[in-house]
Amino acid sequence: MTVNILMPALSPTMTEGKLSKWHKGEGDSISTGDIIAEIETDKATMELEAVDDGVMGKIVVLEGTEGVAVNALIAVLLEEGENPSAAESAASFAEIRAPESTEVPLIKPPIIGQVRPIPQAGSIDKGSRIFASPLAKRLAIDAGIELSSITGSGPHGRIVKSDVEAAKIIGKKTVSTAPASPIVASALPVTLGTGGSYTETPNSGIRKIIAERLTASSRDIPSYTVTVDCEIDQLLAMRLELNNRSPEGSGAYKISVNDFIIRAIALTMCKVPGVNTSWTEAAILQYADVDISVAVSTPDGLITPIIRKADQKGLAEISIEMKGLALRARDNKLMPEEFQGGGFTISNLGMYGVKEFSSIINPPQSCIMSVGAGEQRPAVINGALGIATMMSCTLTSDHRTVDGALSARFLQAFKSMVEDPLTMLL
Amino acid sequence: MAEKAYDVVVVGGGPGGYVTAIRAAQLGLKTALVEREHLGGICLNWGCLPTKALLRTAEIYRNIKSAENFGLRISGLEFDINAIVKRSRDIAMQLSQGVGHLLKKNKVDVIDGHGELTGKGKLSVRKDGKNVADLVARHIILATGARARVLPGFEHDGALVWTYKEAMVPDAMPKSILVVGSGAIGIEFASFYHTLGVDVTVVEVLPRVLPVEDAEISDLAYKAFTKDGLKIMTSATVKRLEKGSDNVTVTIESAGKIIQLTVDRIIMAVGIVGNTEGLGLENTKVAVDRTHVLINEWCETDEPGIYAIGDLAGPPWLAHKASHEGIICVEKIAGVKGVHPLNTLLIPGCTYCHPQIASVGLTEIAAKEKGYDVKVGRFPFVGNGKAIALGEPEGLVKTVFDSKTGEMLGAHMIGAEVTELIQGYAVGMTLETTEVELMETIFPHPTLSEMMHEAVLDAYGRTIHF
Numbered sequence: 001m002t003v004n005i006l007m008p009a010l011s012p013t014m015t016e017g018k019l020s021k022w023h024k025g026e027g028d029s030i031s032t033g034d035i036i037a038e039i040e041t042d043k044a045t046m047e048l049e050a051v052d053d054g055v056m057g058k059i060v061v062l063e064g065t066e067g068v069a070v071n072a073l074i075a076v077l078l079e080e081g082e083n084p085s086a087a088e089s090a091a092s093f094a095e096i097r098a099p100e101s102t103e104v105p106l107i108k109p110p111i112i113g114q115v116r117p118i119p120q121a122g123s124i125d126k127g128s129r130i131f132a133s134p135l136a137k138r139l140a141i142d143a144g145i146e147l148s149s150i151t152g153s154g155p156h157g158r159i160v161k162s163d164v165e166a167a168k169i170i171g172k173k174t175v176s177t178a179p180a181s182p183i184v185a186s187a188l189p190v191t192l193g194t195g196g197s198y199t200e201t202p203n204s205g206i207r208k209i210i211a212e213r214l215t216a217s218s219r220d221i222p223s224y225t226v227t228v229d230c231e232i233d234q235l236l237a238m239r240l241e242l243n244n245r246s247p248e249g250s251g252a253y254k255i256s257v258n259d260f261i262i263r264a265i266a267l268t269m270c271k272v273p274g275v276n277t278s279w280t281e282a283a284i285l286q287y288a289d290v291d292i293s294v295a296v297s298t299p300d301g302l303i304t305p306i307i308r309k310a311d312q313k314g315l316a317e318i319s320i321e322m323k324g325l326a327l328r329a330r331d332n333k334l335m336p337e338e339f340q341g342g343g344f345t346i347s348n349l350g351m352y353g354v355k356e357f358s359s360i361i362n363p364p365q366s367c368i369m370s371v372g373a374g375e376q377r378p379a380v381i382n383g384a385l386g387i388a389t390m391m392s393c394t395l396t397s398d399h400r401t402v403d404g405a406l407s408a409r410f411l412q413a414f415k416s417m418v419e420d421p422l423t424m425l426l
Numbered sequence: 427m428a429e430k431a432y433d434v435v436v437v438g439g440g441p442g443g444y445v446t447a448i449r450a451a452q453l454g455l456k457t458a459l460v461e462r463e464h465l466g467g468i469c470l471n472w473g474c475l476p477t478k479a480l481l482r483t484a485e486i487y488r489n490i491k492s493a494e495n496f497g498l499r500i501s502g503l504e505f506d507i508n509a510i511v512k513r514s515r516d517i518a519m520q521l522s523q524g525v526g527h528l529l530k531k532n533k534v535d536v537i538d539g540h541g542e543l544t545g546k547g548k549l550s551v552r553k554d555g556k557n558v559a560d561l562v563a564r565h566i567i568l569a570t571g572a573r574a575r576v577l578p579g580f581e582h583d584g585a586l587v588w589t590y591k592e593a594m595v596p597d598a599m600p601k602s603i604l605v606v607g608s609g610a611i612g613i614e615f616a617s618f619y620h621t622l623g624v625d626v627t628v629v630e631v632l633p634r635v636l637p638v639e640d641a642e643i644s645d646l647a648y649k650a651f652t653k654d655g656l657k658i659m660t661s662a663t664v665k666r667l668e669k670g671s672d673n674v675t676v677t678i679e680s681a682g683k684i685i686q687l688t689v690d691r692i693i694m695a696v697g698i699v700g701n702t703e704g705l706g707l708e709n710t711k712v713a714v715d716r717t718h719v720l721i722n723e724w725c726e727t728d729e730p731g732i733y734a735i736g737d738l739a740g741p742p743w744l745a746h747k748a749s750h751e752g753i754i755c756v757e758k759i760a761g762v763k764g765v766h767p768l769n770t771l772l773i774p775g776c777t778y779c780h781p782q783i784a785s786v787g788l789t790e791i792a793a794k795e796k797g798y799d800v801k802v803g804r805f806p807f808v809g810n811g812k813a814i815a816l817g818e819p820e821g822l823v824k825t826v827f828d829s830k831t832g833e834m835l836g837a838h839m840i841g842a843e844v845t846e847l848i849q850g851y852a853v854g855m856t857l858e859t860t861e862v863e864l865m866e867t868i869f870p871h872p873t874l875s876e877m878m879h880e881a882v883l884d885a886y887g888r889t890i891h892f
Contacts, residue, residue: 133858134860135860142831155764160858161833
């Protein structure tokens with residue numbers, strides 16, 4: 001019994017390829033797993049591996065032939081002890097019907113440079129049903145999330161609404177992305193490998209979200225920065241006094257400079273609401289609530305939990321809430337509603353001694369405030385050189401919604417509040 | 427007394443407690459159930475089921491009265507209230523005994539008496555003032571239920587002022603009754619007595635009857651009830667009660683006017699309060715808010731090892747909610763994989779008055795308040811062949827969908843047999859259906875259920891038969 005060796009499809013889109021090299025000649029004995037040929041597509045070169053034992057009876061397509069159609073007969077394998085003429089007749093028979101042959105290629109292609117062969121995503125998906133609720137399916141399509149990338153928490157691993165909602169938050173592969181072809185993957189080491197070694201850390205969901213959203217922000221938002229220096233000696237004195245008055249036990253608080261900044265920004269946002277906006281093609285959205293996102297660094301990356309209605313909260317309340325949010329953020333325990341939304345972001349790198357910096361806007365918000373360290377600097381006080389504790393704050397704004405003068409007015413109001421912190425009590 | 431040790435002790439043998447105990451035993455936990463009065467609780471003995479027996483009598487009576495519409499001539503129709511009540515009591519007795527068998531079959535130890543927490547994981551059981559058992563358990567599940575809320579000045583006396591309990595076992599038919607409260611309990615008693623010829627007036631403090639139902643359904647219910655001759659006063663409050671020898675005079679304030687109404691009996695159905703007393707909760711960290719024990723999504727109280735389920739743990743006060751909560755609670759205790767907290771939006775509610783009312787999920791108004799852009803479908807009974815053949819052409823099936831995702835958010839029905847129909851939607855919603863699967867489902871013809879299909883089609887402008 002002869003075995004037909006057909007041109008394999010090495011990717012879902014491959015229709016033809018080049019038979020670049022035969023590793024076995026007619027009459028060579030072949031064992032399962034032997035590399036018998038090399039096939040070249042426009043994307044990569046792959047090796048053909050035998051899946052049967054036997055003897056190479058007849059090579060039908062010669063080395064170097066281009067444009068060999070997928071599923072075309074390329075060689076005939078004889079079983080041990082079979083007459084070579086069988087190969088001839090099989091070949092001539094097969095050749096006639098090769099074009100409409102639907103035989104499955106009997107050769108599986110291992111991938112050069114690939115650690116493990118990845119089965120073709122398309123063919124697998126057809127065979128194994130993904131169990132998901134109707135609503136989950138529709139939500140996944142709407143959100144552009146591939147169901148196969150979601151782990152189901154329903155009965156028997158069924159994907160339910162809450163799974164898709166969770167996936168939306170952590171960010172998954174989009175449907176529009178073509179399934180990663182093994183050939184493309186195999187090409188990666190060639191383009192990246194410059195002789196040195198590197199380690200690969202798969203992108204976490206949060207990393208992917210950061211990449212996606214901030215790339216979009218940087219690309220799509222006409223942003224600019226405005227910086228102001230604030231003197232915070234009075235604020236520091238007030239902070240010390242307040243913290244000294246903290247009760248013991250359950251009501252205890254320890255207010256940080258950042259808590260003052262959150263409160264100051266919240267109150268400033270009430271005075272200059274134009275920064276609490278979002279650009280949309282049809283209209284500028286003005287938010288009624290003052291919800292402030294605060295950037296928190298976690299081992300996985302940046303996340304921005306939200307102090308909601310911050311303008312209605314006192315310093316102690318902000319401080320306690322912020323501590324809880326930061327703690328849960330670092331433990332990866334934030335609920336979606338705790339970090340989704342927000343009208344303005346604060347990023348504070350002061351604790352690292354950073355003097356000043358600028359941030360990328362957290363869309364769809366209009367502004368982000370970058371807060372530097374409070375540090376002693378030479379300052380002109382009442383016409384004489386003195387020392388003051390200064391803090392530089394940089395506002396990055398979306399020019400589509402917030403013009404320069406508005407940013408400046410915001411910073412002016414913010415500065416006067418920070419420099420005269422008693423006004424925060426009003 | 428020697429302590430007896432269990433994995434799980436359930437306090438209260440109502441539909442929450444006994445189901446919990448059986449499930450716990452199924453999961454291999456050594457389980458005891460403490461019940462002070464009767465297995466099956468209020469539901470089987472003084473609630474859901476005996477009232478359904480009474481309402482069945484009312485339904486048959488109503489049908490026979492309209493026999494001529496069906497081409498039947500029946501004369502000499504009479505009823506015997508004592509026989510009606512006896513049937514209801516017999517059914518309650520039969521069901522309660524059934525629960526006893528189920529518990530025995532599942533090897534749950536049933537301890538007759540009142541349970542009280544006496545220390546960490548400890549419960550003592552008293553009967554007639556005597557200590558009959560001391561139990562220790564890693565997990566104690568409180569399922570002691572609730573009782574009728576008492577309005578000051580309207581304390582029930584069992585003679586003139588009734589609660590559900592007296593209303594269920596009248597020894598004679600009063601001529602007139604005032605029902606205070608138009609929730610499911612109030613409306614069911616109003617429906618029963620009204621059908622049997624009693625002059626019934628319902629007083630509701632809120633602007634509409636069955637206030638938890640969809641406003642449109644409430645409105646249709648009001649029209650159906652009043653058309654049938656039931657008197658209803660909404661936005662009305664009872665102010666004062668004066669008892670006569672065999673009647674009461676009630677002062678009612680409605681729309682700024684004061685009305686005096688004299689009736690034979692008054693039925694108080696103004697909600698319920700949790701049975702939190704005498705459980706020894708004061709010695710624990712268990713938090714109680716307005717007579718209900720506070721729990722988290724796994725029915726855990728603030729005291730480790732103490733759980734609460736059902737009416738005791740808050741609304742909705744429904745037997746099936748209690749049972750389901752209990753199952754979640756013990757499955758979590760036993761570490762069963764894939765246990766999910768109760769989704770309160772998927773708890774159907776049924777009222778067995780005439781016409782029946784059933785609903786699940788969000789009302790149209792609630793969905794809008796939650797920010798959904800909704801699609802609403804309606805299909806009237808008059809458009810359904812089976813409803814007309816049954817002689818029940820009055821009613822409505824209403825559906826609420828999220829227009830963005832097609833998620834079914836709620837369903838609301840009024841009319842014949844809707845209490846049996848609602849589960850079709852509940853299954854769909856639990857499986858997270860969208861409009862498409864419901865549209866593609868084949869509903870048998872001729873059935874009332876076809877209206878459920880049409881009400882979905884209507885939400886998308888595709889209804890066929892109306």
